[in-house]
Amino acid sequence: MHTFQTRSTPRLVSGPGVLGQLGECVGSVGGTHVLLVTDAGIVKAGHVGHAVGVLEEAGISVTIYDRTHENPAEADIEACRQFAEDLPVDCLVGFGGGSSMDTAKGCNFLLSNGGRMSDYKGYGLAKKAMLPFIAVPTTAGTGSECQSYAVVSRDGSHEKMACGDPKALAKVALLDPELTVSQPxxxxxxxxxxxxxxxxxxxxxxxxxxxxxxxxxxxxxxxxxxxxxxxxxxxxxxxxxxxxxxxxxxxxxxxxxxxxxxxxxxxxxxxxxxxxxxxxxxxxxxxxxxxxxxxxxxxxxxxxxxxxxxxxxxxxxxxxxxxxxxxxxxxxxxxxxxxxxxxxxxxxxxxxxxxxxxxxxxxxxxxxxxxxxx
Ligand SMILES: [Fe+2]
Missing domain, CATH: 1.20.1090.10 (Dehydroquinate synthase-like - alpha domain)
Structure with a gap:
């Protein structure tokens, strides 16, 4: 017989309209000021405006970072960290496709543990606690919302690095199918x-x-x-x-x-x-x-x-x-x-x-x- 062990999975909040529960989700992990990591296309689709409304109604402050790029590289994660470093952020929300998730997860490594993404290539290399992370996918594909890895390209070589840590896993994955209607x-x-x-x-x-x-x-x-x-x-x-x-x-x-x-x-x-x-x-x-x-x-x-x-x-x-x-x-x-x-x-x-x-x-x-x- 084989031995095995499982890894944690996020709490799932699933169903049409559950974006309305985002404030509750952030509150449940102690968040009061969210960094919402997304891309310009998602903002244009109107979803970010809706999310901000829900959060503010719950008394939660939000700062939007909408400069996520496809297949993020180390420099992209560093740019997000620099954007966030002087903000009183205590919760990250990844809002979009796999690239927004990876950028948010990657930023969490750098904000809480310092260094650069290549320092975390592998699994379990973050020593300090990380901020609570909530994943809100707007595509149905990568499954990144349920994984503890950020996939980031190494600057220069484009090597895809999988940077994982149990602390990087989302606390909540909020699955609202209405968010996937607008995807191209x-x-x-x-x-x-x-x-x-x-x-x-x-x-x-x-x-x-x-x-x-x-x-x-x-x-x-x-x-x-x-x-x-x-x-x-x-x-x-x-x-x-x-x-x-x-x-x-x-x-x-x-x-x-x-x-x-x-x-x-x-x-x-x-x-x-x-x-x-x-x-x-x-x-x-x-x-x-x-x-x-x-x-x-x-x-x-x-x-x-x-x-x-x-x-x-x-x-x-x-x-x-x-x-x-x-x-x-x-x-x-x-x-x-x-x-x-x-x-x-x-x-x-x-x-x-x-x-x-x-x-x-x-x-x-x-x-x-x-x-x-x-
Ligand atoms: Fe894949």
Whole structure:
């Protein structure tokens, strides 16, 4: 028998309109002055104005930082810290997509423990207490609201650093599906495919345990019930709610286990060809699942998931990804000649180690070739 231990998860406050409870949530963690970390698009959509109204009504002061960038780098986190350092902030709210969450979490490391983000690459390196953090996602994808890691690019090299600490985990994840209605269609597609891949990779990875398996399966069930409607731009609020909760549960699955080879193969595509993360993972996922079919433990899980949707799993995944009509690998500029370098990079990615069936650098090359060859 294996031994295992679980990690904490945030308190979830979920359902249409729960943004109205943000003041209560901040109060419950002792917050009186919030730094609300977001981006200009979310402000424009009107959500930030609504959140500020709710907080002020609860007697809580708010300062808005709306200069979050996509794929934040160390300099972006430092800019947020400098903005906040002289404010009497006692609570952070990450309000937006994964980048707002990562910037808020990263800022929390620097405000409370000093230094720079690369000092925290790894897990559990923050010595001092951190400020309470509340996550309010406006996309249904990364699951960052339920993870204790901030993903930040190293200045200069663009290396994606995972900086984790149990103290960085959100105290509350507030999941209001009404906030996801305004996300641009392309963002909805790419984040949905990312969330799907999180559930599918976490469900079979070698770090899985009975608790992460529960999260991954329920995440898959929720995501599967909403994703086709989202990809066909026909999602009702109930589909969005399903996706949002599914993405958060997938985040909990990752927090309690790991990911796999599709994420390992996606990272070099993002780093070298600027392929957006959800797109890059979606390109790789079906071939990685075919590769995993040789591993009995993965097959057992795939069969369970297939029974939930009553369709062959890999074919269904390909169908769903096809609905997004994304460019293929060649369309992203990848040529056969580039494969050795991509394979070498994929083989060094941490997440790949936890794929249920092991891959050598050569195996990664073979999978890229299969994807490229169609
Ligand atoms: Fe992902």
């Amino acid at each position: 269609l392309k963002v909805a597609w790419l984040t949905a495919l990312d969330a799907l891949s999180h559930a599918l990779e976490a469900a079979v990875c070698t770090r899985k345990n009975p608790v992460s398996a529960l999260y991954a399966k329920e995440a898959f069930r929720r995501i599967a019930s909403g994703i086709e409607m989202v990809l066909q731009d026909a999602a009702l609020l109930e589909h969005r709610a399903s996706m949002q909760l599914g993405a958060a549960l997938a985040g909990m699955a990752i927090e309690n286990s790991m990911l796999g080879a599709a994420h390992a193969m996606a990272n070099p595509l993002t780093a070298k060809y600027d392929v957006v993360h959800g797109h890059a993972v979606a390109l790789m996922l079906p071939e990685v699942m075919r590769w995993n079919r040789e591993e009995r433990s993965a097959v057992a899980v795939y069969l369970e998931l297939a029974a939930m949707i009553q369709e062959p799993l890999i074919e269904w995944v390909e169908h769903v990804i096809g609905l997004a009509k994304l460019p293929d690998l060649a369309g992203c500029g990848v040529t056969r000649e580039a494969i050795p370098e991509l394979a070498a990079s994929a083989a060094t990615q941490w997440t790949g180690q936890f794929n249920p069936r092991r891959l050598t650098e050569e195996d990664f090359g073979g999978l890229y070739e299969r994807v490229l060859g169609g």
